Structure formats: structure tokens, C-alpha cells
Amino acid sequence: MIVLEPDLLNSYYSRHLDWYPAIKKPATPAKFIAGLADITNLFDLVLLDSYGVLCRGNTPIEDAPEAIQLLRARNIPFCVVSNDTMTNKSTAAEKYKSRGFDFTSHEVLTSLDITEAFLQKNPVSSNVGVIAPMEHPSNALLKDSARLNHLMGHIPDNVDTLLFITGTGWTSEMQEGLVNSAKGRQFELLVGNPDIGAPYGDKVLATPGYFLMDFVERTHQVAKPVLFGKPDQAIFSDVFKSHGISAPSRVLMVGDTLYTDILGGNAMGFKTLLLQCGVYSGQNIEQLITETGIQPDFIAPHL
Numbered sequence: 240m241i242v243l244e245p246d247l248l249n250s251y252y253s254r255h256l257d258w259y260p261a262i263k264k265p266a267t268p269a270k271f272i273a274g275l276a277d278i279t280n281l282f283d284l285v286l287l288d289s290y291g292v293l294c295r296g297n298t299p300i301e302d303a304p305e306a307i308q309l310l311r312a313r314n315i316p317f318c319v320v321s322n323d324t325m326t327n328k329s330t331a332a333e334k335y336k337s338r339g340f341d342f343t344s345h346e347v348l349t350s351l352d353i354t355e356a357f358l359q360k361n362p363v364s365s366n367v368g369v370i371a372p373m374e375h376p377s378n379a380l381l382k383d384s385a386r387l388n389h390l391m392g393h394i395p396d397n398v399d400t401l402l403f404i405t406g407t408g409w410t411s412e413m414q415e416g417l418v419n420s421a422k423g424r425q426f427e428l429l430v431g432n433p434d435i436g437a438p439y440g441d442k443v444l445a446t447p448g449y450f451l452m453d454f455v456e457r458t459h460q461v462a463k464p465v466l467f468g469k470p471d472q473a474i475f476s477d478v479f480k481s482h483g484i485s486a487p488s489r490v491l492m493v494g495d496t497l498y499t500d501i502l503g504g505n506a507m508g509f510k511t512l513l514l515q516c517g518v519y520s521g522q523n524i525e526q527l528i529t530e531t532g533i534q535p536d537f538i539a540p541h542l
Contacts, residue, residue: 240410240444240445241406241411241444241445241449242442242443242444242445243435243436243443243444243445243449244443245436245443245518245519245520245521245522246522248435248436248443248496248498248518249497249498249527249530249531251435251436251448251449251452252435252448252497252498252531253498253531254452254456255452255455257463258433258463258464258466259466259470259471259498259502259503260470260471260472260502260503260506261506262502262505262532262533263505263506264505264532264533264534265505265510265511265534265535265536267536268534269513269528269534269535269536269537269538270536270537270538271537271538271539272512272537272538272539273539273540274302274306274539274540274541274542275306275309275310275493275512275539275542276306276309277539278491278512278537279309279310279313279315280313281489281491281510282315282489282490282491282510283315283316283482283484283486283489283490284315284316284317284318284479284482284484284489284490284491285310285315285316285317285318285490285491285493286317286318286319286320286475286478286490286491286492286493286504286509287317287318287319287320287493287494287542288319288320288321288469288492288493288494288495288496288499288500288517289319289321289323290321290323290437290438290439290495290517291437291438291494291495291496291514291516291517291518292493292494292495292514292516292517292542293307293319293335293338293340293542294338295438295439295440295441295517296438296439296440297337297338298338298440299338299339299340300516300517300541300542301516301541302541302542303340303541303542304339304340305542306542307340307341307342316482317346318346318347318348318478318482319331319335319342319346319347319348320348320349320469320474320475320478320492321347321348321349321350322349322350322431322432322433322434322437322446322468322469322499323349323350323351323432324349324350324351324354324371324404324405324431324432324447324468325351325375325376325405325407326347326349326351326376327349327351327352327355327376327377328344328345328347328348328349328352329344329376330376331344331347331349332344332347335347348474348477348478349468350431350432350433350467350468350469350474351376351377351404351431352477353431353467353468353473353474353477354377354402354404354429354431354467355377355380357429357467358377358380358381359380362380362383363380363381363383363384363402364383364384365383365384365385365395365397365398366397366398366399366400367384367385367398367400367401367402368384368385368387368394368395368398368400368401368402369381369384369385369386369387369401369402369404370387370388370401370402370403370404370405370406370409370417370447370450371386371388371402371404371405371407372388372405372407372408373386373388373389375404375405377404384402385398387401387413387417388408388409388413390416391412391413391416392412392413392414392415392416392417392418392420393416393417393420394417394420394421394424398426399426399427400426400427400428400429401426401427401428401429401454402429402430402431403428403429403430403431403432403447403450403451404431404432404447405431405432405446405447406432406444406445406446406447406449406450409450414450414453414454417450417454418453418454418457418458421454421458422458424458425460425461425462426460426462427462427465428451428455428460428462428463428464428465429464429465429467430447430448430451430464430465430466430467430468431447431467431468432446432447432448432467432468433447433448433451433464433466433467433468433469433470433471433499434446434447434448434468434469434496434499435448435449435452435498436448436449436518437518438495438517438518438520443518451464468499469494469499469500469503470498470499470500470502470503470506471503472503472506472507475492475503475504475507475509476507479507487507487508487509488508488509488510490504490507490509490510491509491510491511491512492504492507492509492510492511492512493511493512493514493542494511494512494513494514494517495513495514495515495516495517495518495519496517496518496519497513497527497528497531497533497535498531498533500513501513501533501534501535502533505533505534505535510536510537511535511536511537512535512536512537512538512539513535513537513538513539514538514539514540514541514542515538515539515540515541516540516541524538
């Protein structure tokens with residue numbers, strides 16, 4: 240477990256802007272609102288990030304369960320769109336039930352679902368090194384890969400592709416093993432969770448995007464990583480198409496991170512709502528927006 244300083248997150252993201260969609264700013268300044276109830280009438284579909292919006296780790300955030308019930312009462316379709324790579328459709332409902340949410344499997348889409356769809360079309364072999372704990376929902380799809388957690392990060396000589404799935408169980412010692420065994424080598428890079436960090440309790444923990452960034456910079460990798468999660472468009476397009484929405488501007492993306500939720504939502508033509516209860520808790524939101532150049536349509540303290 241590696242703990243990050245929250246005020247450094249945006250500087251980490253900004254070091255590799257070429258990995259992400261181009262910044263697309265709304266035409267008008269962000270509007271401060273009290274919460275989701277103020278604007279639900281404007282949208283036909285609401286997309287919600289998970290960590291920092293609904294929960295911090297396993298603990299629900301203030302008013303989040305009530306906001307979900309409000310969406311149900313107003314018959315507004317919604318979907319949790321998360322970079323969580325320890326959860327897929329088969330495990331989502333039970334996992335969120337333990338956090339106080341009554342989601343069905345059809346109301347959650349994760350970057351692990353997008354990653355697994357890729358792996359089904361592109362089966363892995365021993366030339367793929369995977370960062371994921373030995374107990375993982377995708378094990379059936381990973382059975383022929385080199386499991387780098389088990390190898391303490393050491394990359395076998397035949398591996399030419401690295402798949403960063405989840406930081407769960409990944410240690411600083413494993414990261415050192417990864418970096419040291421990669422020197423002088425180049426790899427194809429795939430990442431299931433592009434997040435640099437995620438809020439858990441009162442801390443922000445490093446996630447695969449951080450380990451990828453550190454690896455790329457210390458081993459001088461040339462390849463542009465393939466992203467399966469936000470802000471890449473694949474995960475947004477999947478849920479947008481599945482709900483049959485014709486006008487992107489009638490979709491609201493709710494998130495707590497400028498470089499993933501807001502950047503990705505803006506690039507799709509969605510309206511965006513930035514919450515202050517996640518990774519930017521206690522920080523100056525307006526200053527962060529100015530520094531990054533990434534602006535939401537709305538800002539609220541929580542759902």
C-alpha cells in the first residue's frame with residue numbers, strides 16, 4: 240500500500256497528457272449547486288464514479304445512498320462507471336450491497352469489464368506479464384500469463400507485454416523488482432485502471448496509473464499505453480450506447496477527479512459534475528480547475 244499526497248495527484252496526471260483525450264472546456268463557467276437534486280430534470284442518463292463519489296473505500300459518503308434513491312424516485316436511469324478493477328458485472332451487486340447500495344449488475348460498469356472484453360478477444364499467453372493478485376475475478380482469462388505479483392515484480396525474459404490491472408497487493412518492493420528487471424527493455428503497455436490514486440478512508444492510495452507512470456519514467460518506455468478505463472472513451476461509449484441515448488448533452492457524468500471523470504466526460508460531449516468529497520477534499524476546487532484547464536459544468540459538495 241502506497242499513500243499519495245492528494246495535492247500532488249494533478250501534477251502526476253499532467254506529466255503524460257498525451258495518454259488522455261484532448262481537454263474540451265464547457266462554453267460557460269462552472270455553476271455551484273447543492274447536489275444532484277438541483278439538476279436531474281436536465282438529463283436522461285446519469286453516470287456516477289464510485290470511489291470519492293459514492294464511497295471512500297468501503298464506507299458510503301454522506302447522502303450518497305439517498306441520492307441514488309432520489310434518481311430511482313424520479314425515474315432517471317443511471318449507471319456506476321468505475322475504474323475499479325477488482326469488480327466486474329458478476330460481483331458488482333453483492334459488493335455494493337455491503338456498502339449500502341441496492342444496485343443491480345446492469346447498473347454498474349467497470350474498467351475490469353472493458354479489460355475482460357479485450358482479453359476475450361485477445362487471449363493472453365506467457366509473453367504477457369500481469370499485475371494483479373493471485374486471487375482475482377479475471378483468473379480464468381489470465382491463466383496462461385506471467386503473474387508478476389507472485390514473481391515479486393520480476394519480469395521473465397520472454398515477456399513483451401505488461402498488463403497493469405490492479406494495485407491491490409502490489410508493494411513498493413514489487414515495483415522495484417518490475418523496474419529493475421525492465422531496464423534496457425521495451426514493452427507494450429496495457430492498463431485496466433488508469434487512476435493515479437483513489438480515496439480510501441482518510442487517505443489517497445496509489446492505483447495502477449501511478450505504478451504505470453513510475454515504470455514508464457524510470458525505464459524510458461516509448462509505447463503509448465492502451466487504457467481500458469476513464470478517461471478513455473471506450474467505457475463511456477459502452478454505457479452510452481447500451482442506454483440508447485441520442486444526445487450526449489443529456490448525459491451527466493458525476494465524478495471527483497478532473498483528469499479522469501471530468502476530462503473524459505467533457506470529451507464525450509456529456510455535462511459534468513465535480514464533487515468536492517473525494518480526492519480533492521479540503522482543496523481549493525477553483526484553483527485546481529484553473530491550474531489544470533479542465534472545467535466541469537457543475538460543482539457540488541457531495542451527491
